[in-house]
Amino acid sequence: MAKNDCFAGESSLHGELMATLRDPGFAFDAREHIAxxxxxxxxxxxxxxxxxxxxxxxxxxxxxxxxxxLGLNESAYRxxxxxxxxxxxxxxxxxxxxxxxxxxCYQCSELRDLTPEERRGPEVPxxxxxxxxxxxxxxxxxxxxxxxGRSRALHDxxxxxxxxxxxxxxxxx
Numbered sequence: 001m002a003k004n005d006c007f008a009g010e011s012s013l014h015g016e017l018m019a020t021l022r023d024p025g026f027a028f029d030a031r032e033h034i035a036x037x038x039x040x041x042x043x044x045x046x047x048x049x050x051x052x053x054x055x056x057x058x059x060x061x062x063x064x065x066x067x068x069x070l071g072l073n074e075s076a077y078r079x080x081x082x083x084x085x086x087x088x089x090x091x092x093x094x095x096x097x098x099x100x101x102x103x104x105c106y107q108c109s110e111l112r113d114l115t116p117e118e119r120r121g122p123e124v125p126x127x128x129x130x131x132x133x134x135x136x137x138x139x140x141x142x143x144x145x146x147x148x149g150r151s152r153a154l155h156d157x158x159x160x161x162x163x164x165x166x167x168x169x170x171x172x173x
Contacts, residue, residue, distance in 0.1 A: 020154050021114050022116065026153055029145075030112070032144045033154075041088055041095070048070055049081075049083065053084045053085065055069065058138065092133070
């Protein structure tokens with residue numbers, strides 16, 4: 001995906017996106033955007049693995065209880081969780097430039113930069129290795145106010161775009 005593709009004037013998303021970012025009630029919140037991206041990246045996993053990640057890494061449910069919820073033995077659950085974490089971590093490392101500063105996905109930093117300066121929120125600091133960045137993303141996602149957050153209109157728009165077009169924002173068919 002080329003930088004700025006989904007923000008180019010010819011994109012059908014462009015007008016709605018710019019109106020959302022310029023709305024006085026909107027503020028870019030990196031925590032909310034990381035949570036949004038977590039959801040999008042998790043869609044690449046099977047449903048059981050998604051649930052395992054959410055239970056353990058977002059809701060802090062212990063392995064025994066989470067395994068019971070999914071109808072697995074604890075060993076099978078731990079294997080599914082480890083596999084899901086590894087796949088999510090690899091996906092984020094290859095995509096997310098907001099936290100790692102090296103990914104191919106510049107959408108997050110571009111969205112922040114397109115938001116008026118006084119409503120951009122703090123920049124996410126660069127972090128150490130992949131494990132540290134994974135834990136930072138989880139922490140940010142846990143802190144996100146997805147129900148009443150100031151970035152909600154943006155994420156509602158992006159989810160609508162994904163549902164309508166069946167692909168991530170900026171991807172070309």
